[in-house]
Amino acid sequence: MPAGDLGAVAKLAETMTGDTLCARDHPVRLAPIDFPAPAIAMAIEPKSKADEDKMGAALHRLAEEDPTFHVRRDAELKQTVISGMGESHLEIMADRLRRKFGVDVTLRPPRVPYRETVRGKAQAQGRYVKQTGGRGQYGVCFIEIEPLPRGAGFEFVDKIFGGAIPNQFIPSVEKGVRKALEDGILAGYPVVDVRVTLVDGKYHEVDSSDIAFQLAGALAVKEAATQAGLILLEPILDLAVRVPEELMGDIIGDLNAKRARIQGMEPQGDGTTVVKAQVPQAEVLRYASDLRSITGGRGSFTATFSHYEPVPAHIAERVAAEARRQKEEAESHRA
Known part of the structure; x- marks a missing residue:
């Protein structure tokens, strides 16, 4: 096949995305593709026991086919978490599970590891x-x-x-x-x-x-x-958001609405500024989508765990009630 042409080969049982196909007498290996890191994570839950039995193998197959799609099991929170390039990407994967593997699932934000x-x-x-x-x-x-x-x-x-x-x-x-x-x-x-x-x-x-x-x-x-007297603790993240300078006001307003504490701003000399803040993890589960909406795709961020601190009382009551509801739902699902 001449250089520049596109080809299709059926029934390759041992190949994966990123492999190099070449002639036996002319071995060559192309540099691996540098795939972007996932931008969003969601918890995925089977709708029935039958779906649960099939879901693990099906997710493994999808992850083999798409290197931007990641699957992991969170042992502490007892959830399967999938990560991808955006909400639409994960919704497409959930739809493929239904159509290709007959696995019916629900997507929801991952649980927060409260203490x-x-x-x-x-x-x-x-x-x-x-x-x-x-x-x-x-x-x-x-x-x-x-x-x-x-x-x-x-x-x-x-x-x-x-x-x-x-x-x-x-x-x-x-x-x-x-x-x-x-x-x-x-x-x-x-x-x-x-x-x-x-x-x-x-x-x-x-x-x-x-x-x-x-x-x-x-x-x-x-x-x-x-x-x-029991209190609930929530994980706090160190957040660094890089955005065009003209959008700083919008970013800071959004972070304030998310209970963030602004730690400082660092101009980068190229028309962008890095806004540093501490923010509860529960408030930024969909931050990749929020940031894209505010900046039109011109912003980026990093988030790392910092520490735990008490949850405000009115929020703690809601979190505890939701945790009890999920526990009852899980018990009825097992029954």
Whole structure:
């Protein structure tokens, strides 16, 4: 085939986009194409169990065919996230899933990785006792919870003395506490930046068990955290937006509407300015589309994680309610 012509070859089972096709006796490899980074991400959810079974393989096939289309599984948020060059691109991929693979899906903004923590200090009892004849279950513990500085994570302190809880059951209490905090208490997001202290407990010579103290630990930490006062934390991003100078006012106005804090502006000497800001991740899930609309495609941005901080109360109530709704929806879907 002469240079400059376009050709078509059917049923190439081992080739992928970006491969070089050449003659055996004249091997050549063209430089790989530098594909642009994805501009937008969406969560993709199957509409039924049958769709769920087929969706993973179908998405893998689409990603092989289109290098600008990316698929990843977010283990923490339990979502499959797809990324592409724009909303239309992702909608086309969803339509291809339906037409080519028979997989019906829903697209929605990806969940935000919120966190929970406590306001103050509190103590509570966790009691898991089932004794109705024969071998029963018996585990009682008293724990104290208190906040730690932001970013400190989780600490478990054992202050049991005098054998109130045998040593072999201390890890059981910690395991139950950790599981309860990982699952979340207020809205189903991990509880972080807390110290949990095991201060006392009771056991039974026969009926105490690993599972009884796990459940007692979980019950105790949930009650203590509720008494201490739970708050929601949201991820804050460092945002740098490069735009033509004449559009700075529009960009700053839009960022202010997104609860952003403007950190500064840096003229670039080429008619553009970089606006630096800190903004809640929840406010910029579709920022690529928003920026394109404001600038007519003449703007660009980068965003990196900075830190967590408390969510305003009126927004936290809405987030918690939505998290509960999604949990109920997921449970009904599994049923």
